[in-house]
Amino acid sequence: MGFKRKRGDGEGEEMDGEDRGRPNFNGGEKRNVILPSMIKNKDKRSKVYAKQKHEKKLEKQKKIKARDAAEKRALELGEEPPQKMIPKTIENTRESDETVCRPDDEELFADIDADEFNPVLRREIIPKILITTCRFNSTRGPALISELISVIPNSHYKKRGTYDLKKKRGTYDLKKIVEYATKKDFTSLIVVHTNRREPNALLIIGLPNGPTAHFKLSNLVLRKDIKNHGNPTSHEPELVLNNFTTRLGNRVGRFFQSLFPQEPNFRGRRVVTFHNQRDFIFFRHHRYIFEEKKQSSTKGKDGAPIERVKARLQECGPRFTLKLVTLQHGTFDTKGGEFEWVHKPEMDTSRRRFFL
Amino acid sequence: MPRITTNETYGCPPIRALTFDSLGLIKVIEARGKERSTPTVVNTWGEMNASRCVLASSMNDRLKNPLLAVARKDGKVEVLNPCNGDLHLSYSVFGDDVSPPEDDGVSGLHLFRKQKDDQAERSCTLLTCTKKGDVSIRSVKFPDAHDDSTEDVAPTTWKACSSGEVLVGKVDGTENFGLFGGRRVEVSIWDLEQCTKTWSAKCPPKDNLGIFTPTWFTCAAFLNNDDHRKFVTGTKSHQVRLYDASAQRRPVLTFDFHETAITAISEDPDGHTIYVGNASADLACFDIRTGKRLGSFLGKCSGSIRSVVRHPEHQVIASCGLDRYLRVYDVKTRQLISAVFLKQHLTGLVLDSGFSGEEIAVANTVVEAATEETIIEQKYYEEEDEEETEKEAPVKTKKSKKVKRSREKVSEGEEEEETEKEAPVKTKKSKKEKRSREKVSEGEEEDELRSKKTREHKKKKTKKVKHNQED
Numbered sequence: 028m029g030f031k032r033k034r035g036d037g038e039g040e041e042m043d044g045e046d047r048g049r050p051n052f053n054g055g056e057k058r059n060v061i062l063p064s065m066i067k068n069k070d071k072r073s074k075v076y077a078k079q080k081h082e083k084k085l086e087k088q089k090k091i092k093a094r095d096a097a098e099k100r101a102l103e104l105g106e107e108p109p110q111k112m113i114p115k116t117i118e119n120t121r122e123s124d125e126t127v128c129r130p131d132d133e134e135l136f137a138d139i140d141a142d143e144f145n146p147v148l149r150r151e152i153i154p155k156i157l158i159t160t161c162r163f164n165s166t167r168g169p170a171l172i173s174e175l176i177s178v179i180p181n182s183h184y185k186k187r188g189t190y191d192l193k194k195k196r197g198t199y200d201l202k203k204i205v206e207y208a209t210k211k212d213f214t215s216l217i218v219v220h221t222n223r224r225e226p227n228a229l230l231i232i233g234l235p236n237g238p239t240a241h242f243k244l245s246n247l248v249l250r251k252d253i254k255n256h257g258n259p260t261s262h263e264p265e266l267v268l269n270n271f272t273t274r275l276g277n278r279v280g281r282f283f284q285s286l287f288p289q290e291p292n293f294r295g296r297r298v299v300t301f302h303n304q305r306d307f308i309f310f311r312h313h314r315y316i317f318e319e320k321k322q323s324s325t326k327g328k329d330g331a332p333i334e335r336v337k338a339r340l341q342e343c344g345p346r347f348t349l350k351l352v353t354l355q356h357g358t359f360d361t362k363g364g365e366f367e368w369v370h371k372p373e374m375d376t377s378r379r380r381f382f383l
Numbered sequence: 384m385p386r387i388t389t390n391e392t393y394g395c396p397p398i399r400a401l402t403f404d405s406l407g408l409i410k411v412i413e414a415r416g417k418e419r420s421t422p423t424v425v426n427t428w429g430e431m432n433a434s435r436c437v438l439a440s441s442m443n444d445r446l447k448n449p450l451l452a453v454a455r456k457d458g459k460v461e462v463l464n465p466c467n468g469d470l471h472l473s474y475s476v477f478g479d480d481v482s483p484p485e486d487d488g489v490s491g492l493h494l495f496r497k498q499k500d501d502q503a504e505r506s507c508t509l510l511t512c513t514k515k516g517d518v519s520i521r522s523v524k525f526p527d528a529h530d531d532s533t534e535d536v537a538p539t540t541w542k543a544c545s546s547g548e549v550l551v552g553k554v555d556g557t558e559n560f561g562l563f564g565g566r567r568v569e570v571s572i573w574d575l576e577q578c579t580k581t582w583s584a585k586c587p588p589k590d591n592l593g594i595f596t597p598t599w600f601t602c603a604a605f606l607n608n609d610d611h612r613k614f615v616t617g618t619k620s621h622q623v624r625l626y627d628a629s630a631q632r633r634p635v636l637t638f639d640f641h642e643t644a645i646t647a648i649s650e651d652p653d654g655h656t657i658y659v660g661n662a663s664a665d666l667a668c669f670d671i672r673t674g675k676r677l678g679s680f681l682g683k684c685s686g687s688i689r690s691v692v693r694h695p696e697h698q699v700i701a702s703c704g705l706d707r708y709l710r711v712y713d714v715k716t717r718q719l720i721s722a723v724f725l726k727q728h729l730t731g732l733v734l735d736s737g738f739s740g741e742e743i744a745v746a747n748t749v750v751e752a753a754t755e756e757t758i759i760e761q762k763y764y765e766e767e768d769e770e771e772t773e774k775e776a777p778v779k780t781k782k783s784k785k786v787k788r789s790r791e792k793v794s795e796g797e798e799e800e801e802t803e804k805e806a807p808v809k810t811k812k813s814k815k816e817k818r819s820r821e822k823v824s825e826g827e828e829e830d831e832l833r834s835k836k837t838r839e840h841k842k843k844k845t846k847k848v849k850h851n852q853e854d
Contacts, residue, residue, distance in 0.1 A: 363662075
């Protein structure tokens with residue numbers, strides 16, 4: 028469709044519209060406004076709609092121009108430029124939540140000091156992680172596990188062993204495994220659940236008496252599928268926990284923190300990120316480097332090229348997204364255990380309500 | 384535009400709740416005012432220490448000299464004043480010098496309401512039961528500065544079970560019988576006077592597959608205040624069972640509730656409704672005569688419910704649990720009235736039935752200041768008499784402040800009454816009368832208060848109806 032033709036049509040329509048007291052798109056009286064969707068003739072409707080759209084566009088352009096001009100003028104006059112508008116996003120229009128942790132809350136700190144992760148986070152115990160699988164696993168499951176082992180220091184993989192050695196049938200109960208891991212002084216147990224050869228859930232159990240978190244796992248990209256991926260070293264990684272703001276989020280964040288040693292080796296330049304956004308926790312694993320780039324084009328006062336330090340990132344997988352399903356008090360016991368947090372449909376009252 | 388859901392507050396009747404949490408704090412939540420108000424945390428007692436986590440609590444909320452007993456994780460039992468948090472006394476269940484065993488703890492606590500002797504003012508009787516099954520009833524006297532006679536009556540103790548773990552310890556309304564049960568311990572009823580077992584349950588038969596569900600009681604409640612034979616229990620295998628000790632040893636009625644363990648049961652004063660909460664945060668009420676669910680309480684509750692309490696007068700129940708919220712629901716509409724965020728995992732909850740948000744609060748605070756602070760009280764009265772017409776009285780002590788606050792409330796109430804065409808002079812007069820009587824005799828005063836309370840309650844009810852009509 029040509030631009031000109033539309034315009035001409037629009038003008039014609041406008042005449043019509045004014046004659047019949049039809050849509051008045053430029054604001055004006057609101058009572059007379061007829062929405063394009065109310066016009067039954069498709070041809071007319073699309074014309075009216077096109078005109079409306081075009082007018083909106085023009086208006087927007089005008090607005091932008093005016094804004095830019097104002098900014099320019101302000102700069103020329105040496106004034107403060109008008110403040111930039113902040114777009115409304117779901118995050119910054121989030122519903123207010125009284126459970127958000129405040130830094131001046133004494134009770135919060137006392138509670139944190141008393142929780143199950145404290146010995147690990149206070150560096151009294153070195154975290155030791157046992158990774159195992161669900162009963163049947165294949166392809167992407169073991170691949171994810173081998174990568175998790177490279178991400179989490181001091182983690183060990185154990186097969187879900189057979190309990191009936193003669194018949195070679197069946198696997199240990201998870202409760203038995205929890206018992207075993209507690210006896211062997213593991214601090215956490217991670218179970219990777221797969222469904223149809225695709226990992227779909229992660230169960231993290233704090234040991235010996237610490238909570239059990241059940242996450243849904245999605246969007247898994249393994250290392251070999253990441254373009255230009257790096258290979259991680261065996262240094263202790265740094266940890267970035269983003270946006271774990273509420274009391275529940277704080278607890279989950281501390282849980283993740285307790286999986287890693289508390290003294291990162293900065294020589295390794297490895298970063299593991301748990302980024303929470305709208306209750307989805309994004310896991311990323313990177314290597315970074317600070318490069319000093321000599322820029323020949325711009326020279327400093329003394330003629331020497333300025334050395335600009337630039338940080339570069341290289342992702343070294345895996346990459347996946349977690350969503351908290353339940354958080355359970357105590358170790359794994361779905362039937363008899365008490366839940367600290369379960370998601371219920373009645374809690375989804377708004378898309379701007381988040382729990383972490 | 385962002386769609387923001389606001390918590391529709393239907394208004395909370397005047398209630399006063401005390402919650403206990405995993406850090407050993409006791410928080411007082413009060414909803415003041417006549418009709419619609421939001422409960423807020425008024426006071427926090429105790430220091431934060433995870434080893435002082437409250438395991439069980441019991442309250443004697445009589446109008447005169449109310450008491451609150453809490454059992455802590457380190458084996459200490461403390462008797463407090465629920466009005467101001469003053470510690471009356473504290474002792475250790477496991478002995479004073481012995482450190483508490485790892486796998487043992489208090490699982491049941493009861494503060495007896497009936498008095499055994501006249502020295503009721505400065506003593507109380509407590510029943511404690513530990514996980515190992517040691518039950519003891521002991522009368523304790525509050526240490527007194529004036530009185531140095533500290534003869535301790537030896538506690539009556541017995542074992543409620545030989546093996547297993549007692550998780551439930553309850554005393555019925557008449558306080559003659561106790562109920563114990565738990566993990567691998569069948570429910571049994573004990574005569575507390577003679578310390579003998581009078582009845583014990585029998586485990587239910589195997590199901591049609593021949594599978595036997597292990598015994599694991601988690602909570603219990605007597606259906607009726609004066610009948611110790613009918614009680615409801617909740618089990619770890621998500622079953623609610625009704626027992627009738629006079630009929631048979633096996634449960635009379637059994638029904639399932641969702642998929643996770645039942646963690647809290649509470650009875651309604653009407654004798655046939657029970658409120659059941661479970662470990663995955665579902666709360667529902669059942670008619671125990673039929674076993675049918677009357678309805679669920681939906682309140683966006685997300686953590687295991689540890690305690691459900693029905694208010695004896697108002698039509699509300701309160702629940703608390705691991706989601707760190709105290710929630711108040713309306714019984715009739717099953718709507719969430721209000722939720723208060725309390726920051727810690729909550730382990731228990733008691734409601735103060737003597738609280739009405741106004742005049743009774745005065746009474747409470749007056750009575751609670753039994754002996755030691757009579758001087759202050761008297762001073763206060765003098766001041767008050769002087770400044771009857773003025774609103775503010777220069778008061779120094781904390782307690783009298785409280786009194787003052789409530790008094791302001793009273794004045795507000797009076798104003799409201801005025802609008803409702805009741806003679807304000809009359810009420811004032813009666814108040815004065817009351818005060819003078821308080822000075823004279825306490826027994827009379829109690830009666831007076833009681834009648835007053837009931838009267839007031841009736842008034843409130845009518846008012847509520849009015850309000851509804853207006854709506």
